[in-house]
Amino acid sequence: MQWSKTENKGMGLFATQPYKVGDIILVEEAYSWVTLQDNSLNICHTCFHCSEALKKCSRCKFARYCGLDCQKKAWKENNHQWECRAIACSVNRKTPSIVRLAALVLFRALATNGQDRKILERCRSFPYWSSDGGEFLSGHSLYGWVEDLRHFMRLSCYPQKELSELLEDNFVMSLIRLLEMNAHTIFDSELNTLGVGFFPKASLMNHDCRPNSVALFTGGFHNTSGKPVSIHIRCVRPIEAGEEIVISYLDVCLSWMDRLEWLKEHYQFECCCSRCKEESSLTIQQYGEKLVELKSDLKTINHLIVLSEQEELGNNNLSRSFECIHWAWDKCRQCIQKLYPNSPIFHWKQIQIASRMGYLCIVLEKYSQATDYLELYIELLRDKPEFAYFPTVALEMLKLGKLYAYLGNLSAAKRYLEKAKQIYTNLLVKEDPLYYKCEEELYKVVVEYDWMVQQTGLC
Ligand SMILES: C[S@@+](CC[C@H](N)C(=O)[O-])C[C@H]1O[C@@H](n2cnc3c(N)ncnc32)[C@H](O)[C@@H]1O
Structure with a gap:
């Protein structure tokens, strides 16, 4: 280079x-x-x-x-x-x-x-x-x-x-x-x-x-x-x-408008990358005069996300934080249904919210709900293969695998842990504790899975 x-x-x-x-x-x-x-x-x-x-x-x-x-x-x-x-x-x-x-x-x-x-x-x-x-x-x-x-x-x-x-x-x-x-x-x-x-x-x-x-x-x-x-x-x-x-200075799961604001606030530049060009022109073409409304909706959703983080960090009030993120989610869905079908902006917003919901559900010990949100996160990212090898995605897969193992769904656990391991094999050095953690979890699940298959004759 x-x-x-x-x-x-x-x-x-x-x-x-x-x-x-x-x-x-x-x-x-x-x-x-x-x-x-x-x-x-x-x-x-x-x-x-x-x-x-x-x-x-x-x-x-x-x-x-x-x-x-x-x-x-x-x-x-x-x-x-x-x-x-x-x-x-x-x-x-x-x-x-x-x-x-x-x-x-x-x-x-x-x-x-x-x-x-x-x-x-x-x-x-x-x-x-x-x-x-x-x-x-x-x-x-x-x-x-x-x-x-x-x-x-x-x-x-x-x-x-x-x-x-x-x-x-x-x-x-x-x-x-x-x-x-x-x-x-x-x-x-x-x-x-x-x-x-x-x-x-x-x-x-x-x-x-x-x-x-x-x-x-x-x-x-x-x-x-x-x-x-x-x-x-x-x-x-x-x-x-x-x-x-090139690397990303920010969370790639942010929407175009969020990225624009973040980069301006933290780095004082307007990004000229191809993704920004595509998403901004799509937004302007599709929403033109509705842009003001769109901005205000996004502002509300962002506000609710920030509020949920503050509740969680400041007051340790996790249910309140969960409530805020739920409002953000509802608001997001309403906007998509009513005004902005297939909006790339709301697509990214949903991805961001799904991951946050998954996290909050885990902290609140609502494990089954957590798997739903993390599945949704992965589903929403499925048509974005360019992000398939990101550490953030691997981390969500690892979480999902561990959750399924805890809930006794061993085949799903195996599937996600294998995917996480595949990404970590590419990204991490062998000495990384997370690589070991993933290998260890996978080993436990595979042993249990094989035992279950032997006992039931099912696979
Ligand atoms: C960490 S420096 C990168 C090195 C920089 N190109 C230099 O020559 O010093 C970050 C600066 O590079 C420019 N930059 C980096 N990525 C950019 C992008 N996607 N669009 C526009 N400017 C960018 C901005 O001026 C930003 O403040």
Whole structure:
């Protein structure tokens, strides 16, 4: 693969050879990385292995490691030697993760001459203003973060003369903005968020709503101890030589309007991919003057989904959350029946709601209902083969397989677990706990299934 200029998206990564589903396209260790504040206590700060028995850094009492190898890696490579002092001196220890990441990038880039200076150049030239002349993130905490970073750097007592120049407004804003736009959220194979990392090469990959590759992360496996978390770009659709290799910055199951809003809010760009073109022109052709009504319906549905998440997270009120998602579902169905038959927008909305309903039913222990919703999710995705190898789909299949096994429907359990395993075989490394979990579940079901067939003579 090689980096070259794209037509309208700046630089991009292009294939110089064909790739098939499951091929690894790029592996890159994180340049700098942080865990998130709320899960910092039970994740190793180097390899992201999740454990209850991590050892604390004796000075800052914040960093945690699964062993000496990981501690040494963090101290030197991820510059905990400087960060440690700043964390230990911070009274409330609530430095935002993005600020910690920015500090670690600075420590690393300053510590090495030559190659790494390119990172500083990239920061220096990164615009922190938007194309319409306004400043990005003005409504957000950019200025707060700038102050936090300066404070953090001072507390670290980093002895660099040039630091003062780098801590000037423009540079700091560009650095934070670059990380906001280019750092990757690190998640495990069950898609739980673990932290944030800066991967200089992978950070130049462009977005597509129908991507041909996905970003997965090592982390959480025992044998990665002592190795910093790394990103693996894996092929999920056949790629021809010369094609651009693209990932998705968002959940591909969002509707066109949701994706448009999300990308504008988080990345300030309007996606020019083929899926957006198709779905937007279909929407405009079909709905023309009804678009305002459509937007308002989608707004209501989105509002109900957000409300259901808040109820669940904030108040632990799951039945209320379930109720909200049911309202969203009803509203969605009404809209489709009355106004928008075959709307691609509502098709994606239904997929999103079906998955959420499945999740809520499981938490509420309504297992049989959960299988109905997850079946529906898979059914709705069936005519989208381009998403067949996505980790999200595999995860829903695994859930469904386990549910059927619990409910005693062994043949359905076997079918879904086999499908999940097929996707994981392509996507995950063998050491991934999720790969094992799937294999283990499948083994149990197969043994039980064979026994049942023997006893009853049925198959
Ligand atoms: C993480 S950077 C990717 C690297 C970028 N092309 C560069 O040269 O620095 C993300 C930026 O690339 C551009 N971009 C990526 N995907 C795009 C897409 N599908 N449509 C339009 N612009 C895109 C946007 O300007 C976005 O803010």
